[in-house]
Amino acid sequence: MSQAPLSPAPVVVGIDVATAAVRVVCVDAGGRVAAEARAGLPAPSRGPGGACEQDAGAWWPATAAALRRATGALPHGGREVVAVAVSATSGTLVPTGADGAPLGPALMYDDRRAAELNSRAQQAGSARWRKLGLTVGPTAALGRLAWCVRAYGASAVRHVLHTPDLLGWHLTGGPVAADWSHALKSGYDPRAGGWATEAFDALDVPSALLPEVAAPGTASGTVCRPAARETGLPEGCSVRLGMTDGCAGQLATGAVSPGQFVGVLGTTYVLKGVARELPADPTGAVYSHRHPDGWWLPGGASNTGGEALAATDPARLPHLDAAAAERGPASCVTYPLRRDGERFPFVSGEARGFLLGSPADDADLHRADLEGVAFLERLALERMSALGVPASGPLYAAGGGSRSALWNRIRATVLDRPLRVVERAESAFGAALLAASGTLHADLTTAAATMTAGTGHEVLPALAEQAALNASYTRFRGEMESRGWL
Template identity: 45%
Template sequence: MADEDAGWLGIDLGTQSVRVLLVTADGRVLGSGSAPLTGRREGVRHEQDPEQWWSALCTASRAAFGSAPGVPVGGLAVCGTSGTVLLTDRSGRPVSPALMYDDGRAAAEAARARETGLAVQDTWALPKALWLVGEYGPGLRLAHQPDQVITRLTGEPPPADSSHALKTGYDLHAAAWPEATLAQLGVPDHLLPDVVRPGTRLGAVCADAADATGIPAGTPVLAGMTDGCAAQIASGALRPGSWNSVLGTTLVLKGAARDPVRDPTGVVYNHLAPDGTWLPGGASSVGAGVLAAHFPDADPASMDARAAAFEPSRAVAYPLVSPGERFPFRAPDAGPFVLGEPEGDAGLWAALLQGVGFAERLCLDYLHHLGAPLDGPLTFTGGGARSRYWNQLRTDILGRPARVPEQTEPALGMAGLAAYGASGAVALADVAERMVRVRTVLEPRADRTARFAEPYARLVDALGARGWLPAPVAAHARDRLHLGTAES
């Protein structure tokens, strides 16, 4: 088989499923598979059984290779939800449930961390690590979500990648853990793993893992990145000024910049790409998960068609999926709300779709407020990007063009990162642009953009009145009402 027919394997450990994608360097899909995940939500608590991740990976991986038997695999990488952690023993066996990315039980620990000068949010991994140590005691090892799966793939606990370690307090500028600060917080010795850059070789698939997953034994395993970064790679948005909006259960915006975007509040944080460029962004608690919460049995395509009659909806929504907001402002006490009375189920569906678009616009306005570069292309990925109607609606609300790739999933980004790490390429953007295939280019309709200005302003005012959105940010958003968000 020719080299161009070799596969690169991307593994995405999502909130609701594990996805596996086997693709060539030029983006041809050779095989794919998925398997569902379940979790436990109760108030601010959100956890999963980490053993599920492995069993789901085995199912999804065997499905992917079922349509591509005998394909040589150049390497694989794994992404997970940012901030999801658990405790293991020294051999890598789980001793706690996994606290998921939006688990909010560690608010007190987060406040303690902020007192030391660390700009962490309540749901970040470092506060969770402190909470877990308080519950389970010292002498254990912290693992990020991909670390746990990689342990099973290679047969030994790996170092963490710097992308997942960021929310655990890792200092990307110094390329080290802030040991003095962590000691001040009481972080036990040997709790935190060693850290390497994404794309670093961690080992190879062992014989037992090959038998369980169908992945060829000896396949190189490369350090991955968070799901938001993975989706950004899958979007090809890696040149400075480019941005990717990942609409899944929640909303994540990731961009590319030559220098970090500074935000003293810690709402926007910066990942370091494996080639040394910076990936600023933030993760909101608004997202498509709100649709399933309100309409668990709805047919999305049918509801989209009905919602098109309400542009704009009479109601204005801020559709938080879980309590508290993380981006474009930090408000642990924030809750979802609807202003006005929606026009039945279709009007509420429309209000929720539009509310996500308004939150997305506010995220871009906040990034502009911080001086982030926004002059490159915008790409839509994530499960929400499967809705053609919602893509056009978001484009209209934002007032700027958007691109939708053929493959909109983080697993593709991990395949690209594996190809970058194993091939010795100079720039990750070069690898991604070859692998990513753009399916659709959307243009905003000026008359629709104008229609959505008033409800967007109402939402900004409501967020400010509740004390969640800082006044300077609200004023900046209002000043930009007459502009498309691509303009500076």
């Protein structure tokens, strides 16, 4: 008697639309990546007044192409996909007509053309922004939304869509809700659960233009037949709301429960955590996204980080790491800020890098720079604790800097807590976790715990070096206090 063929093991799909490319990952319930693919995007074009644009018409063809390659590599050709979610850059917008077709290019996340409109929005909604702990800066999407109405006309602009909103339209065949992560910089108040109407009234933006907003991970529709033909996704599979690339990257580390934090050491240093209550930072150094489960995701981005080593020949870094590891704690103290001004964990336009003492050699200076970034990380966690959000357990570590074993050991020692170095802190993987929430797993916490379990490795503090590093940190912090930055 012949046996019936086994049903394919279900997978979810995470899509990340970055500036240069679309990336797709197909992940099973245990977190194994079953297939992945990418497709390039045209480079953004820059213009006068800080304008930065990209052809929004390229997003769907690139996404469909990457999906076809990924689903085609699955054992059952994509039939096993049960859900999909999209992550993208925060604040990128495109105006469309009633049919969802772009009226012009997308205005990118760093486009500054609406700086004056954002200033007016900041003033009009100042009481709201203060409660939310948010500042409407020159590149906020709120002002660009109003700019689109002015540039194309209120009668022509029927929607202003974030990147995932446009892709959701293609996937489902109709408009979808915006997630509250992508909507944050467009003027949505996740604390109050509504749009900042006073700011939009001040900018003459029709309320009908503002979309429905829902939590990340919410089911927003199903894949329609045309999208299924173009992508290899099965018709009828669930389309779930995603989050911004930074938030999705945090989820991918597994840091999704209150008290958990991740330190991302790339060109700059970024700290992100989970809090039960919204922390209000009067200085503006820390701002918060809303967690899919209703908690908060406070964080901030420094102006230093891996950039501290930018002047060093990459080929020399392994040699310098080895020499610095053998030497031990540095004889001098640095704040390796290579530009003017700091934005996190404190805000100061007067901040400048400094060097206390004279390094014995290049290895000593290299070690001091690594320690300086670790000191900034400790200062950041202390700032979070002062706001009522203490970190618990190991610090999750991601970014290019976390590939340095020496740097990880220094960070663990300075922080006096283990570092859990994660392997796939990728936005597409984080989007897959959101797709798995409510489909492969009961909720996001379960999805993250299951799908990131057993990945990465732990780095413990070097107890023999703690006294010296604590003394250097005291000098580091004292110098900042004496300069009036803290």
